[in-house]
Amino acid sequence: MNLGIEIGGTKLQLVAGEGANIRHHIRYAVDKGRGAAGILQHIEATIRQLPDALDAVGVGFGGPVDIRTGCIATSHQITGWSGFNLADWLRQRTVARQIRIENDANVAALGEALHGAGRGFGHVFYVTLGSGVGGGMVIDGRIYHGVSPGETEIGHIRLDKAGTTLESVCSGWAVDQEIRRAISGLSDRSVLKQLVGTATAGEARFLREAFDQGDETARQILNRIADDLAFGLSHVVHLLHPDVLVLGGGLSLTGEPLRAAVENRLLTYLMEAFQPGPTVRLAELGENTVPIGALSL
Template sequence: MKDYAFGVDIGGTTIKLGLFETKGNLLEKWEISTITTNNGKQIMPDIALAIENKLKERNIFASEIEGIGIGVPGPVLDDSIVNKCVNLGWGIVDVAEDLRRLTGIEKIKVGNDANVAALGEMWKGAGIGHKNVVMVTLGTGVGGGIVLNGQIVSGCHGAAGEIGHIKLNEHEEEKCGCGKKGHLEQYASATGIVRKSQELLRDTNRNSVLRDIHHLTAKEIFDSARKQDELALEVVEFACHQLGLAMAHIADVIDPEIFVIGGGVSKAGEILLEGVKKYYTEAVFHTCEHTEIALARCGNDAGMYGAVKMIL
């Protein structure tokens, strides 16, 4: 195996890049802006240029690079082809072939960003020692990644791990971002948690410190719940219930060794973790009751680590 590899995590605002030794050490990480204008046509050339510049800076030859792993916010087929990615302006794009042509580096693998982050957590984070990992990412939306027997599960359409779109409520009237209704993302994402709080503040006269907050965020709701604000506690309990229930559904099908919860909302810590564990245990099939549930450890680096792990 060659000495070095690159891990790339493409987001809607920034692209995170990491130069790794192939024995697993992260040597350096940096970011560039994601330019999504003109249907994202500048993204791959920008990544190629960033890699070329880093090789020159480090006096490393392309022949010393084992490969480049890439995580993208969309479904991926055959470790190569992105099957539409709205956040980047892409339709169907053969990312691996494009970057191969631009860099001259032959070994390039592409995966969905949440799946890749799950692989990163399995390798270097909360999932160390496990080969069957489900990661749930709680941010603006709810994402997910599945690793079974040490391998990313992508599915035949590249959509495996779309945990946020598990339907939980037949009676929901508001639409999810995907256009359908009653999905986990509407209840356990940062957006969903704020929405639930706003509904209770609007529809009731209950006292709550949340009424005094001009720009409400999920963090403030969790902080208020820790201080025993009753309305905030109800919102947190509701979100934990929905997430625990969805995870129980997943466990009944996949039976992972561990669930890893990441994303911005996961920074709420123990109040989130304990709530989810309670409702998960109530709902899941008895043989899965003791599945480990942990908070992610790699933070924003999980995608880079997972991208490199695909190559290694």
């Protein structure tokens, strides 16, 4: 039996099984106050509860890692991870013959490439639109790696010389702020304003419903996101020319309106020889994208 682990800033997920076949699934909310120690305690307790010995362990970690040593470089959200050798820690607590530690975006890309929206394609590029923006490239079933310490950091692609990055305008956090600013000047008749109500975080989750109800502000924001995302992805296409672009993360739950808008706008940014460009798909594995990818490591 294999174990797949997702270590994020807000949640910890552990799944046991093979490939996309999950036999056991445990989810914990991360207590930031307890730092890395609290997360490690949950992992150790879960390993002890598993009925079978582990053959392999794969981890998708929310931050930069050294894939050769299994050492965590840092976490931008949880204290206590910097310089921690997670692979050695897992070896001391399991009999697993193989332990792999990867960045969570790479792991999510692998999950979608093998078992989700990228099935059947040789070159898959995955972009996750969450609290930040990350990416991963899978070629013929294997994660593409550049020179350490990282690769395919699409969130840090600049959209202009002033320093605007894709992450600064297309992350869930950035869209939350944009919605907050927009509705402050709208009348109480605004559908988007009514849906957001007194929410003080996660405003982006109301974008699709407002869009479906014909809210003009929601339409403008969604089109702006799609345009900036398409422009960023055009650089990916010109450099790597993947078969398929997969949109994942919380913001991708905006769904078909966002997917279609990105695909349409992408055409306007591609050189003629590369048109019609790769197909654009929505991620299919949902919250299990990283855990299934970790099992697939």
